[in-house]
Amino acid sequence: MKKTFITVLSVGLLAVTGLKAQTVEEGIRHMYADRYKSAIVVFEKILAADPNNVDAIFWLGQTYFDYDKNDKAKEVYQNALNKLGSQPLILVGLGHADLLDHKTADARQKFEAALTASQDKKGKNDPTVLTAIGRANVDAKAGDYKWAVQLLEEANDKGKKNPETLLQLGNAYRKADPGQGGSEAYKMYKKALDEDKSFVVAYLRLAKLFESQKNWDLVLENLNDAVKKDPTFSPAYYELFYYYFYRSQIPEAEEQLKKYVASADQDPQNDFLYAQLCYVKKDLDCAISKAEGVVAATGESVKPKVLKLLADSYFQKEEYTNAKKYIDWYFRKREEKPEEVISFDYKLKADILSKTGGTDEEILSTYTEGVKVDTVLTSKIDFLKQGAKFFKEAEKRDKEAILLTKIIELKKEASINDYFELMLAQYFNKNHEASRQTSLTMESKFPDQVYGFEWAYNNAVAITTDTLKSDSVRAELSRTIGAPDATRLYEFAQKDTVKYIKQYINAVRYLAAYYINEEKNKEKSLEFFKKWQSADVANAENIQKYIEQIEKMPGKPRP
Numbered sequence: 001m002k003k004t005f006i007t008v009l010s011v012g013l014l015a016v017t018g019l020k021a022q023t024v025e026e027g028i029r030h031m032y033a034d035r036y037k038s039a040i041v042v043f044e045k046i047l048a049a050d051p052n053n054v055d056a057i058f059w060l061g062q063t064y065f066d067y068d069k070n071d072k073a074k075e076v077y078q079n080a081l082n083k084l085g086s087q088p089l090i091l092v093g094l095g096h097a098d099l100l101d102h103k104t105a106d107a108r109q110k111f112e113a114a115l116t117a118s119q120d121k122k123g124k125n126d127p128t129v130l131t132a133i134g135r136a137n138v139d140a141k142a143g144d145y146k147w148a149v150q151l152l153e154e155a156n157d158k159g160k161k162n163p164e165t166l167l168q169l170g171n172a173y174r175k176a177d178p179g180q181g182g183s184e185a186y187k188m189y190k191k192a193l194d195e196d197k198s199f200v201v202a203y204l205r206l207a208k209l210f211e212s213q214k215n216w217d218l219v220l221e222n223l224n225d226a227v228k229k230d231p232t233f234s235p236a237y238y239e240l241f242y243y244y245f246y247r248s249q250i251p252e253a254e255e256q257l258k259k260y261v262a263s264a265d266q267d268p269q270n271d272f273l274y275a276q277l278c279y280v281k282k283d284l285d286c287a288i289s290k291a292e293g294v295v296a297a298t299g300e301s302v303k304p305k306v307l308k309l310l311a312d313s314y315f316q317k318e319e320y321t322n323a324k325k326y327i328d329w330y331f332r333k334r335e336e337k338p339e340e341v342i343s344f345d346y347k348l349k350a351d352i353l354s355k356t357g358g359t360d361e362e363i364l365s366t367y368t369e370g371v372k373v374d375t376v377l378t379s380k381i382d383f384l385k386q387g388a389k390f391f392k393e394a395e396k397r398d399k400e401a402i403l404l405t406k407i408i409e410l411k412k413e414a415s416i417n418d419y420f421e422l423m424l425a426q427y428f429n430k431n432h433e434a435s436r437q438t439s440l441t442m443e444s445k446f447p448d449q450v451y452g453f454e455w456a457y458n459n460a461v462a463i464t465t466d467t468l469k470s471d472s473v474r475a476e477l478s479r480t481i482g483a484p485d486a487t488r489l490y491e492f493a494q495k496d497t498v499k500y501i502k503q504y505i506n507a508v509r510y511l512a513a514y515y516i517n518e519e520k521n522k523e524k525s526l527e528f529f530k531k532w533q534s535a536d537v538a539n540a541e542n543i544q545k546y547i548e549q550i551e552k553m554p555g556k557p558r559p
Helices: 018-032 036-049 054-066 070-084 088-100 104-118 127-139 145-156 163-176 182-195 201-212 216-229 234-245 250-263 268-280 284-301 304-316 320-334 343-355 360-373 377-393 397-410 416-428 432-445 451-464 471-493 501-517 522-535 537-551
Strands: none
Touching: 018 036, 018 054, 036 054, 054 070, 054 088, 054 127, 070 088, 088 104, 088 127, 104 127, 127 145, 127 163, 145 163, 163 182, 163 201, 182 201, 201 216, 201 234, 216 234, 234 250, 234 268, 250 268, 268 284, 268 304, 284 304, 304 320, 304 343, 320 343, 343 360, 343 377, 360 377, 360 397, 377 397, 377 416, 397 416, 416 432, 416 451, 432 451, 432 471, 451 471, 451 501, 471 501, 501 522, 522 537
Protein backbone atom coordinates (compact mmCIF):
# COMPACT_ATOMS: atom_id res chain seq x y z
CA MET A 1 0.00 0.00 0.00
CA LYS A 2 1.27 3.44 -0.88
CA LYS A 3 1.90 5.58 2.21
CA THR A 4 -0.02 8.87 2.25
CA PHE A 5 1.37 11.80 4.21
CA ILE A 6 -1.38 13.91 5.73
CA THR A 7 -0.84 17.65 5.57
CA VAL A 8 -3.63 19.01 7.72
CA LEU A 9 -5.66 18.06 10.75
CA SER A 10 -6.45 21.43 12.25
CA VAL A 11 -5.69 25.10 11.96
CA GLY A 12 -2.44 24.34 13.78
CA LEU A 13 -1.27 21.81 11.17
CA LEU A 14 -2.09 23.65 7.97
CA ALA A 15 1.00 23.00 5.89
CA VAL A 16 -0.40 23.67 2.44
CA THR A 17 -0.55 27.13 0.94
CA GLY A 18 -2.87 29.34 -1.03
CA LEU A 19 -6.64 29.38 -1.29
CA LYS A 20 -6.99 25.70 -0.34
CA ALA A 21 -5.30 26.18 3.03
CA GLN A 22 -7.31 29.27 3.85
CA THR A 23 -10.54 27.55 2.85
CA VAL A 24 -9.86 24.42 4.91
CA GLU A 25 -8.96 26.60 7.85
CA GLU A 26 -12.18 28.57 7.35
CA GLY A 27 -14.24 25.38 7.37
CA ILE A 28 -12.59 24.14 10.55
CA ARG A 29 -13.23 27.45 12.27
CA HIS A 30 -16.88 27.30 11.26
CA MET A 31 -17.11 23.77 12.67
CA TYR A 32 -15.62 24.75 16.01
CA ALA A 33 -18.00 27.71 16.11
CA ASP A 34 -20.92 25.28 15.69
CA ARG A 35 -21.70 26.81 12.31
CA TYR A 36 -22.06 23.37 10.81
CA LYS A 37 -24.04 24.41 7.77
CA SER A 38 -21.38 27.00 6.89
CA ALA A 39 -18.60 24.46 7.44
CA ILE A 40 -20.33 21.93 5.18
CA VAL A 41 -20.66 24.53 2.44
CA VAL A 42 -16.95 25.34 2.67
CA PHE A 43 -15.79 21.72 2.52
CA GLU A 44 -18.19 20.86 -0.29
CA LYS A 45 -16.84 23.78 -2.33
CA ILE A 46 -13.32 22.44 -1.86
CA LEU A 47 -14.40 18.98 -2.94
CA ALA A 48 -16.24 20.35 -5.95
CA ALA A 49 -12.91 21.77 -7.12
CA ASP A 50 -10.76 18.91 -5.82
CA PRO A 51 -12.78 15.71 -5.20
CA ASN A 52 -9.69 13.88 -3.91
CA ASN A 53 -8.86 16.34 -1.12
CA VAL A 54 -8.57 13.97 1.85
CA ASP A 55 -8.30 16.81 4.35
CA ALA A 56 -11.63 18.28 3.24
CA ILE A 57 -13.22 14.81 3.22
CA PHE A 58 -12.00 14.13 6.76
CA TRP A 59 -13.26 17.41 8.16
CA LEU A 60 -16.55 17.22 6.29
CA GLY A 61 -17.18 13.91 8.05
CA GLN A 62 -16.09 15.35 11.41
CA THR A 63 -18.50 18.24 10.92
CA TYR A 64 -21.36 15.83 10.33
CA PHE A 65 -20.40 13.97 13.52
CA ASP A 66 -20.50 17.20 15.51
CA TYR A 67 -23.81 18.06 13.82
CA ASP A 68 -25.28 14.75 15.10
CA LYS A 69 -25.64 13.47 11.55
CA ASN A 70 -23.66 10.29 11.95
CA ASP A 71 -25.20 8.56 8.94
CA LYS A 72 -24.09 11.42 6.69
CA ALA A 73 -20.55 11.24 8.08
CA LYS A 74 -20.42 7.51 7.46
CA GLU A 75 -21.65 8.06 3.91
CA VAL A 76 -18.90 10.64 3.28
CA TYR A 77 -16.17 8.27 4.48
CA GLN A 78 -17.59 5.18 2.75
CA ASN A 79 -17.83 7.00 -0.61
CA ALA A 80 -14.26 8.22 -0.16
CA LEU A 81 -13.07 4.71 0.64
CA ASN A 82 -14.73 3.36 -2.49
CA LYS A 83 -13.11 6.08 -4.60
CA LEU A 84 -9.70 6.66 -3.02
CA GLY A 85 -9.00 3.43 -1.18
CA SER A 86 -7.71 3.02 2.36
CA GLN A 87 -6.36 6.49 3.03
CA PRO A 88 -5.41 6.76 6.72
CA LEU A 89 -7.77 9.60 7.62
CA ILE A 90 -10.63 7.93 5.77
CA LEU A 91 -10.03 4.78 7.80
CA VAL A 92 -10.00 6.87 10.97
CA GLY A 93 -13.31 8.46 9.97
CA LEU A 94 -14.88 5.05 9.41
CA GLY A 95 -13.46 3.85 12.74
CA HIS A 96 -14.99 6.91 14.39
CA ALA A 97 -18.37 5.92 12.93
CA ASP A 98 -17.92 2.38 14.25
CA LEU A 99 -17.22 3.70 17.75
CA LEU A 100 -20.39 5.77 17.70
CA ASP A 101 -22.22 2.55 16.76
CA HIS A 102 -20.46 0.77 19.67
CA LYS A 103 -18.55 -1.48 17.26
CA THR A 104 -15.34 -1.20 19.23
CA ALA A 105 -13.50 -4.15 17.67
CA ASP A 106 -14.20 -2.93 14.12
CA ALA A 107 -13.12 0.57 15.08
CA ARG A 108 -9.85 -0.62 16.63
CA GLN A 109 -9.03 -2.62 13.52
CA LYS A 110 -9.48 0.44 11.29
CA PHE A 111 -7.45 2.66 13.63
CA GLU A 112 -4.56 0.19 13.67
CA ALA A 113 -4.69 -0.05 9.88
CA ALA A 114 -4.59 3.75 9.62
CA LEU A 115 -1.53 3.90 11.89
CA THR A 116 0.26 1.24 9.89
CA ALA A 117 -0.55 2.96 6.59
CA SER A 118 0.79 6.33 7.75
CA GLN A 119 4.04 5.27 9.43
CA ASP A 120 7.26 6.71 8.06
CA LYS A 121 10.24 4.67 6.87
CA LYS A 122 11.46 4.34 10.44
CA GLY A 123 8.11 2.96 11.58
CA LYS A 124 7.12 6.09 13.51
CA ASN A 125 3.48 7.05 13.72
CA ASP A 126 2.16 10.14 11.99
CA PRO A 127 1.09 12.75 14.63
CA THR A 128 -1.84 13.79 12.42
CA VAL A 129 -3.28 10.29 12.38
CA LEU A 130 -2.54 9.85 16.09
CA THR A 131 -4.50 13.02 16.81
CA ALA A 132 -7.40 11.98 14.58
CA ILE A 133 -7.69 8.61 16.33
CA GLY A 134 -7.43 10.32 19.72
CA ARG A 135 -10.19 12.72 18.68
CA ALA A 136 -12.47 9.82 17.67
CA ASN A 137 -11.97 7.98 20.95
CA VAL A 138 -12.57 11.11 23.01
CA ASP A 139 -15.76 11.90 21.09
CA ALA A 140 -17.45 8.50 21.40
CA LYS A 141 -18.93 7.06 24.58
CA ALA A 142 -17.54 3.69 23.51
CA GLY A 143 -14.08 5.22 23.06
CA ASP A 144 -10.97 3.99 24.82
CA TYR A 145 -10.05 7.16 26.74
CA LYS A 146 -6.82 5.82 28.19
CA TRP A 147 -5.61 4.75 24.76
CA ALA A 148 -6.58 8.18 23.47
CA VAL A 149 -4.31 9.74 26.11
CA GLN A 150 -1.41 7.53 24.98
CA LEU A 151 -1.92 8.36 21.30
CA LEU A 152 -2.30 12.09 21.89
CA GLU A 153 0.71 12.25 24.20
CA GLU A 154 2.72 10.51 21.48
CA ALA A 155 1.46 12.99 18.88
CA ASN A 156 2.23 15.91 21.19
CA ASP A 157 5.83 14.77 21.62
CA LYS A 158 6.52 15.07 17.90
CA GLY A 159 7.65 18.34 16.36
CA LYS A 160 5.73 21.60 16.58
CA LYS A 161 2.93 21.66 19.12
CA ASN A 162 -0.48 21.39 17.50
CA PRO A 163 -3.43 23.19 19.15
CA GLU A 164 -5.83 20.46 18.00
CA THR A 165 -3.67 17.77 19.60
CA LEU A 166 -3.41 19.76 22.82
CA LEU A 167 -7.16 20.37 22.86
CA GLN A 168 -8.01 16.70 22.37
CA LEU A 169 -5.36 15.68 24.90
CA GLY A 170 -7.00 17.95 27.47
CA ASN A 171 -10.38 16.39 26.67
CA ALA A 172 -8.88 12.91 26.94
CA TYR A 173 -7.38 13.63 30.36
CA ARG A 174 -10.80 14.70 31.65
CA LYS A 175 -12.58 11.64 30.29
CA ALA A 176 -9.91 9.12 31.24
CA ASP A 177 -9.80 10.33 34.84
CA PRO A 178 -13.11 12.03 35.76
CA GLY A 179 -12.76 14.38 38.70
CA GLN A 180 -8.98 14.11 38.71
CA GLY A 181 -7.91 14.91 35.15
CA GLY A 182 -8.89 18.56 35.32
CA SER A 183 -5.44 19.80 36.30
CA GLU A 184 -3.72 18.20 33.29
CA ALA A 185 -6.58 19.26 31.03
CA TYR A 186 -6.16 22.85 32.16
CA LYS A 187 -2.47 22.77 31.21
CA MET A 188 -3.24 21.42 27.74
CA TYR A 189 -5.93 24.01 27.01
CA LYS A 190 -3.57 26.79 28.11
CA LYS A 191 -0.78 25.39 25.93
CA ALA A 192 -3.15 25.29 22.96
CA LEU A 193 -3.78 29.00 23.43
CA ASP A 194 -0.07 29.65 23.80
CA GLU A 195 0.44 28.04 20.40
CA ASP A 196 -2.45 29.89 18.74
CA LYS A 197 -4.30 32.72 20.49
CA SER A 198 -7.02 32.54 17.86
CA PHE A 199 -7.83 28.91 18.73
CA VAL A 200 -10.68 30.15 20.91
CA VAL A 201 -12.37 26.78 21.33
CA ALA A 202 -9.73 26.22 24.03
CA TYR A 203 -11.27 29.11 25.99
CA LEU A 204 -14.61 27.33 25.75
CA ARG A 205 -13.11 24.13 27.10
CA LEU A 206 -11.55 26.05 29.97
CA ALA A 207 -14.94 27.58 30.74
CA LYS A 208 -16.60 24.15 30.77
CA LEU A 209 -13.81 22.82 33.00
CA PHE A 210 -14.39 25.59 35.53
CA GLU A 211 -18.14 25.09 35.23
CA SER A 212 -17.68 21.52 36.48
CA GLN A 213 -15.86 23.02 39.48
CA LYS A 214 -18.58 25.67 39.95
CA ASN A 215 -15.94 28.38 39.67
CA TRP A 216 -18.28 30.84 38.03
CA ASP A 217 -15.89 33.79 37.95
CA LEU A 218 -13.46 31.84 35.77
CA VAL A 219 -16.29 30.49 33.65
CA LEU A 220 -17.32 34.05 32.84
CA GLU A 221 -13.73 35.20 32.36
CA ASN A 222 -12.93 32.53 29.78
CA LEU A 223 -16.18 32.97 27.86
CA ASN A 224 -15.56 36.70 27.63
CA ASP A 225 -11.96 36.06 26.53
CA ALA A 226 -13.27 33.84 23.75
CA VAL A 227 -15.53 36.49 22.25
CA LYS A 228 -12.90 39.19 22.66
CA LYS A 229 -10.49 37.12 20.56
CA ASP A 230 -13.19 36.11 18.09
CA PRO A 231 -16.41 38.15 18.14
CA THR A 232 -17.99 35.57 15.80
CA PHE A 233 -17.46 32.59 18.12
CA SER A 234 -21.10 31.70 18.65
CA PRO A 235 -20.71 28.85 21.22
CA ALA A 236 -19.36 31.34 23.76
CA TYR A 237 -22.39 33.60 23.27
CA TYR A 238 -24.60 30.52 23.69
CA GLU A 239 -22.94 29.70 27.01
CA LEU A 240 -23.09 33.34 28.10
CA PHE A 241 -26.81 33.37 27.32
CA TYR A 242 -27.40 30.46 29.69
CA TYR A 243 -24.97 31.86 32.26
CA TYR A 244 -27.17 34.94 32.66
CA PHE A 245 -30.43 33.10 31.97
CA TYR A 246 -30.00 30.74 34.92
CA ARG A 247 -29.16 33.69 37.15
CA SER A 248 -32.38 35.44 36.13
CA GLN A 249 -30.40 38.30 34.59
CA ILE A 250 -32.80 38.42 31.69
CA PRO A 251 -31.74 41.68 29.96
CA GLU A 252 -28.11 40.51 29.81
CA ALA A 253 -29.21 37.05 28.68
CA GLU A 254 -31.25 38.62 25.88
CA GLU A 255 -28.25 40.69 24.80
CA GLN A 256 -26.06 37.57 24.58
CA LEU A 257 -28.79 35.77 22.68
CA LYS A 258 -28.87 38.49 20.04
CA LYS A 259 -25.11 38.14 19.61
CA TYR A 260 -25.43 34.39 19.37
CA VAL A 261 -28.11 34.56 16.69
CA ALA A 262 -26.08 37.14 14.74
CA SER A 263 -22.95 34.95 14.75
CA ALA A 264 -24.54 31.49 14.34
CA ASP A 265 -25.95 29.79 11.26
CA GLN A 266 -29.57 30.61 10.61
CA ASP A 267 -31.55 27.88 12.27
CA PRO A 268 -35.22 27.75 13.29
CA GLN A 269 -34.08 26.00 16.48
CA ASN A 270 -32.68 29.36 17.62
CA ASP A 271 -36.25 30.50 18.23
CA PHE A 272 -36.35 28.03 21.08
CA LEU A 273 -33.93 30.25 22.99
CA TYR A 274 -36.37 33.13 22.61
CA ALA A 275 -39.15 30.77 23.73
CA GLN A 276 -37.20 30.13 26.91
CA LEU A 277 -36.93 33.85 27.56
CA CYS A 278 -40.68 34.20 27.11
CA TYR A 279 -41.23 31.25 29.44
CA VAL A 280 -39.12 32.69 32.23
CA LYS A 281 -40.95 36.00 31.84
CA LYS A 282 -44.21 34.04 32.38
CA ASP A 283 -45.36 34.99 28.89
CA LEU A 284 -46.64 31.53 28.05
CA ASP A 285 -48.42 32.61 24.86
CA CYS A 286 -45.13 33.96 23.50
CA ALA A 287 -43.25 30.83 24.60
CA ILE A 288 -45.78 28.59 22.89
CA SER A 289 -45.80 30.67 19.71
CA LYS A 290 -42.00 30.60 19.39
CA ALA A 291 -41.73 26.89 20.21
CA GLU A 292 -44.59 25.94 17.88
CA GLY A 293 -42.72 27.79 15.14
CA VAL A 294 -39.70 25.61 15.75
CA VAL A 295 -41.85 22.47 15.57
CA ALA A 296 -43.44 23.63 12.31
CA ALA A 297 -40.03 24.31 10.76
CA THR A 298 -38.24 21.17 11.94
CA GLY A 299 -40.92 18.48 12.17
CA GLU A 300 -39.68 15.14 13.47
CA SER A 301 -36.13 16.47 13.76
CA VAL A 302 -37.24 18.89 16.47
CA LYS A 303 -35.12 18.72 19.61
CA PRO A 304 -36.80 17.12 22.63
CA LYS A 305 -36.32 20.19 24.84
CA VAL A 306 -38.67 22.14 22.55
CA LEU A 307 -41.37 19.54 23.10
CA LYS A 308 -40.87 19.63 26.85
CA LEU A 309 -41.23 23.39 26.98
CA LEU A 310 -44.47 23.14 25.00
CA ALA A 311 -45.82 20.40 27.27
CA ASP A 312 -45.05 22.44 30.38
CA SER A 313 -46.40 25.69 28.94
CA TYR A 314 -49.66 24.12 27.80
CA PHE A 315 -50.01 22.41 31.18
CA GLN A 316 -49.67 25.73 32.98
CA LYS A 317 -52.30 27.20 30.66
CA GLU A 318 -54.54 24.24 31.55
CA GLU A 319 -54.67 23.16 27.90
CA TYR A 320 -54.16 19.56 28.88
CA THR A 321 -54.79 17.87 25.53
CA ASN A 322 -51.91 19.75 23.92
CA ALA A 323 -49.78 19.17 27.00
CA LYS A 324 -50.34 15.42 26.65
CA LYS A 325 -49.56 15.52 22.94
CA TYR A 326 -46.16 17.10 23.52
CA ILE A 327 -45.12 15.14 26.61
CA ASP A 328 -45.87 11.89 24.78
CA TRP A 329 -43.87 13.10 21.78
CA TYR A 330 -41.06 14.16 24.10
CA PHE A 331 -40.76 10.70 25.66
CA ARG A 332 -40.88 9.03 22.24
CA LYS A 333 -37.96 11.21 21.14
CA ARG A 334 -36.09 10.51 24.35
CA GLU A 335 -36.19 6.76 23.70
CA GLU A 336 -33.10 7.42 21.56
CA LYS A 337 -31.26 9.03 24.50
CA PRO A 338 -33.05 7.94 27.69
CA GLU A 339 -30.05 9.01 29.79
CA GLU A 340 -30.95 12.65 29.09
CA VAL A 341 -34.38 12.41 30.75
CA ILE A 342 -34.49 14.01 34.20
CA SER A 343 -36.87 13.49 37.10
CA PHE A 344 -38.69 16.77 36.35
CA ASP A 345 -39.79 15.24 33.05
CA TYR A 346 -41.50 12.38 34.84
CA LYS A 347 -43.11 14.77 37.32
CA LEU A 348 -44.51 16.78 34.41
CA LYS A 349 -45.74 13.61 32.74
CA ALA A 350 -47.46 12.48 35.95
CA ASP A 351 -49.12 15.88 36.38
CA ILE A 352 -50.40 15.80 32.80
CA LEU A 353 -51.65 12.23 33.18
CA SER A 354 -53.60 13.29 36.25
CA LYS A 355 -55.48 15.84 34.13
CA THR A 356 -56.03 13.69 31.06
CA GLY A 357 -57.52 10.51 32.42
CA GLY A 358 -54.37 8.69 33.39
CA THR A 359 -54.96 5.81 35.78
CA ASP A 360 -53.52 5.74 39.27
CA GLU A 361 -51.26 2.89 38.18
CA GLU A 362 -49.94 4.88 35.22
CA ILE A 363 -49.17 7.85 37.43
CA LEU A 364 -47.56 5.69 40.10
CA SER A 365 -45.46 3.94 37.45
CA THR A 366 -44.33 7.33 36.17
CA TYR A 367 -42.97 8.23 39.61
CA THR A 368 -41.31 4.86 40.17
CA GLU A 369 -39.64 5.10 36.75
CA GLY A 370 -38.66 8.71 37.29
CA VAL A 371 -36.78 8.01 40.49
CA LYS A 372 -34.42 5.71 38.57
CA VAL A 373 -32.97 8.56 36.50
CA ASP A 374 -31.63 10.47 39.50
CA THR A 375 -28.15 9.53 40.65
CA VAL A 376 -28.11 11.73 43.74
CA LEU A 377 -29.86 10.21 46.77
CA THR A 378 -31.33 13.50 47.99
CA SER A 379 -32.76 14.13 44.53
CA LYS A 380 -34.35 10.68 44.45
CA ILE A 381 -35.95 11.30 47.83
CA ASP A 382 -37.19 14.77 46.91
CA PHE A 383 -38.75 13.38 43.74
CA LEU A 384 -40.54 10.59 45.62
CA LYS A 385 -41.80 13.14 48.12
CA GLN A 386 -43.38 15.08 45.27
CA GLY A 387 -45.15 11.94 44.16
CA ALA A 388 -46.28 11.13 47.68
CA LYS A 389 -47.62 14.68 48.06
CA PHE A 390 -49.53 14.32 44.79
CA PHE A 391 -51.28 11.14 45.92
CA LYS A 392 -51.94 12.52 49.39
CA GLU A 393 -53.70 15.57 47.95
CA ALA A 394 -55.64 13.29 45.60
CA GLU A 395 -56.64 11.21 48.66
CA LYS A 396 -55.04 8.12 47.13
CA ARG A 397 -53.30 7.19 50.35
CA ASP A 398 -52.43 3.63 49.27
CA LYS A 399 -50.27 5.01 46.42
CA GLU A 400 -48.81 7.60 48.77
CA ALA A 401 -47.80 4.76 51.10
CA ILE A 402 -46.01 2.91 48.29
CA LEU A 403 -43.82 5.94 47.53
CA LEU A 404 -43.18 6.69 51.21
CA THR A 405 -42.06 3.09 51.66
CA LYS A 406 -39.55 3.57 48.83
CA ILE A 407 -38.18 6.66 50.58
CA ILE A 408 -37.57 4.64 53.74
CA GLU A 409 -35.92 1.87 51.71
CA LEU A 410 -33.57 4.39 50.10
CA LYS A 411 -32.47 6.02 53.33
CA LYS A 412 -29.75 4.47 55.44
CA GLU A 413 -31.28 6.01 58.55
CA ALA A 414 -34.93 6.88 58.09
CA SER A 415 -36.24 9.47 60.54
CA ILE A 416 -39.24 9.16 62.81
CA ASN A 417 -41.01 11.63 60.51
CA ASP A 418 -40.50 9.24 57.57
CA TYR A 419 -42.15 6.42 59.46
CA PHE A 420 -44.85 8.70 60.84
CA GLU A 421 -45.90 9.90 57.37
CA LEU A 422 -46.02 6.31 56.12
CA MET A 423 -48.02 5.23 59.15
CA LEU A 424 -50.57 8.02 58.61
CA ALA A 425 -50.94 7.21 54.91
CA GLN A 426 -51.66 3.58 55.84
CA TYR A 427 -54.00 4.62 58.65
CA PHE A 428 -56.15 6.93 56.50
CA ASN A 429 -56.23 4.27 53.79
CA LYS A 430 -57.81 2.08 56.52
CA ASN A 431 -54.94 -0.37 56.24
CA HIS A 432 -54.74 -0.53 60.01
CA GLU A 433 -52.74 -3.75 60.17
CA ALA A 434 -49.92 -2.23 58.09
CA SER A 435 -50.19 1.07 59.95
CA ARG A 436 -49.90 -0.73 63.29
CA GLN A 437 -46.78 -2.59 62.10
CA THR A 438 -45.19 0.72 61.09
CA SER A 439 -46.10 2.09 64.53
CA LEU A 440 -44.46 -0.88 66.22
CA THR A 441 -41.32 -0.18 64.18
CA MET A 442 -41.43 3.38 65.49
CA GLU A 443 -41.72 2.05 69.04
CA SER A 444 -38.66 -0.11 68.51
CA LYS A 445 -36.50 2.46 66.73
CA PHE A 446 -37.58 5.50 68.74
CA PRO A 447 -38.53 4.24 72.23
CA ASP A 448 -38.15 7.71 73.75
CA GLN A 449 -40.89 9.13 71.50
CA VAL A 450 -44.61 8.72 72.17
CA TYR A 451 -45.74 8.45 68.54
CA GLY A 452 -45.11 4.75 67.99
CA PHE A 453 -46.89 3.81 71.22
CA GLU A 454 -49.79 6.16 70.55
CA TRP A 455 -50.42 5.06 66.98
CA ALA A 456 -49.98 1.38 67.65
CA TYR A 457 -52.79 1.90 70.19
CA ASN A 458 -54.90 3.96 67.74
CA ASN A 459 -54.60 1.27 65.10
CA ALA A 460 -55.34 -1.46 67.61
CA VAL A 461 -58.54 0.37 68.58
CA ALA A 462 -59.55 0.59 64.92
CA ILE A 463 -58.87 -3.12 64.44
CA THR A 464 -60.57 -4.32 67.62
CA THR A 465 -63.69 -2.18 67.18
CA ASP A 466 -64.27 -3.11 63.53
CA THR A 467 -67.97 -4.02 63.44
CA LEU A 468 -67.45 -6.15 60.33
CA LYS A 469 -65.68 -8.68 62.54
CA SER A 470 -67.54 -11.11 64.75
CA ASP A 471 -67.76 -10.56 68.50
CA SER A 472 -65.47 -13.50 69.19
CA VAL A 473 -62.83 -12.25 66.74
CA ARG A 474 -62.97 -8.74 68.20
CA ALA A 475 -62.64 -10.16 71.71
CA GLU A 476 -59.57 -12.15 70.70
CA LEU A 477 -58.01 -9.11 69.00
CA SER A 478 -58.65 -7.04 72.12
CA ARG A 479 -56.75 -9.61 74.14
CA THR A 480 -53.84 -10.06 71.70
CA ILE A 481 -53.24 -6.54 70.44
CA GLY A 482 -55.68 -4.02 72.00
CA ALA A 483 -54.83 -4.52 75.66
CA PRO A 484 -51.08 -5.00 75.10
CA ASP A 485 -50.85 -1.82 72.96
CA ALA A 486 -52.91 0.17 75.45
CA THR A 487 -50.75 -1.12 78.31
CA ARG A 488 -47.53 -0.03 76.60
CA LEU A 489 -49.01 3.41 75.91
CA TYR A 490 -50.15 3.64 79.54
CA GLU A 491 -46.66 2.72 80.77
CA PHE A 492 -45.03 5.28 78.47
CA ALA A 493 -47.48 8.05 79.43
CA GLN A 494 -46.76 7.52 83.13
CA LYS A 495 -43.32 9.06 82.52
CA ASP A 496 -45.03 12.45 82.38
CA THR A 497 -48.78 12.40 82.87
CA VAL A 498 -48.98 16.16 82.36
CA LYS A 499 -47.22 16.17 78.97
CA TYR A 500 -48.91 12.97 77.82
CA ILE A 501 -52.28 13.51 79.48
CA LYS A 502 -54.28 12.77 76.33
CA GLN A 503 -52.42 9.50 75.70
CA TYR A 504 -52.71 8.55 79.38
CA ILE A 505 -56.48 9.06 79.43
CA ASN A 506 -56.96 7.10 76.18
CA ALA A 507 -54.96 4.18 77.52
CA VAL A 508 -56.60 3.90 80.96
CA ARG A 509 -60.07 4.36 79.47
CA TYR A 510 -59.48 1.48 77.03
CA LEU A 511 -58.06 -0.76 79.75
CA ALA A 512 -60.94 0.07 82.12
CA ALA A 513 -63.45 -1.08 79.49
CA TYR A 514 -61.36 -4.07 78.43
CA TYR A 515 -61.06 -5.53 81.93
CA ILE A 516 -64.77 -5.35 82.66
CA ASN A 517 -66.09 -6.32 79.19
CA GLU A 518 -63.60 -8.97 78.09
CA GLU A 519 -61.81 -10.16 81.21
CA LYS A 520 -64.76 -9.71 83.62
CA ASN A 521 -62.15 -8.53 86.12
CA LYS A 522 -64.07 -6.11 88.31
CA GLU A 523 -61.14 -5.12 90.51
CA LYS A 524 -58.77 -4.43 87.64
CA SER A 525 -61.44 -2.53 85.78
CA LEU A 526 -62.16 -0.30 88.79
CA GLU A 527 -58.45 0.37 89.14
CA PHE A 528 -58.29 1.85 85.66
CA PHE A 529 -61.65 3.65 85.92
CA LYS A 530 -60.33 5.48 88.99
CA LYS A 531 -57.09 6.37 87.16
CA TRP A 532 -59.22 7.72 84.37
CA GLN A 533 -61.39 9.68 86.77
CA SER A 534 -58.35 11.26 88.47
CA ALA A 535 -56.86 12.35 85.17
CA ASP A 536 -60.02 13.46 83.38
CA VAL A 537 -61.42 16.00 85.86
CA ALA A 538 -63.90 17.45 83.37
CA ASN A 539 -65.64 14.07 83.02
CA ALA A 540 -65.20 12.92 86.61
CA GLU A 541 -68.94 12.87 87.37
CA ASN A 542 -69.81 10.71 84.36
CA ILE A 543 -66.93 8.36 85.12
CA GLN A 544 -68.20 8.05 88.70
CA LYS A 545 -71.47 6.65 87.35
CA TYR A 546 -69.54 3.87 85.57
CA ILE A 547 -67.63 3.15 88.76
CA GLU A 548 -70.84 2.86 90.79
CA GLN A 549 -72.40 0.52 88.21
CA ILE A 550 -69.37 -1.76 88.28
CA GLU A 551 -69.23 -1.76 92.08
CA LYS A 552 -72.86 -2.99 92.15
CA MET A 553 -72.11 -5.89 89.85
CA PRO A 554 -72.29 -9.31 91.50
CA GLY A 555 -69.52 -11.81 91.63
CA LYS A 556 -65.98 -11.84 92.71
CA PRO A 557 -63.35 -10.15 90.69
CA ARG A 558 -61.15 -12.46 88.68
CA PRO A 559 -57.86 -13.15 90.49
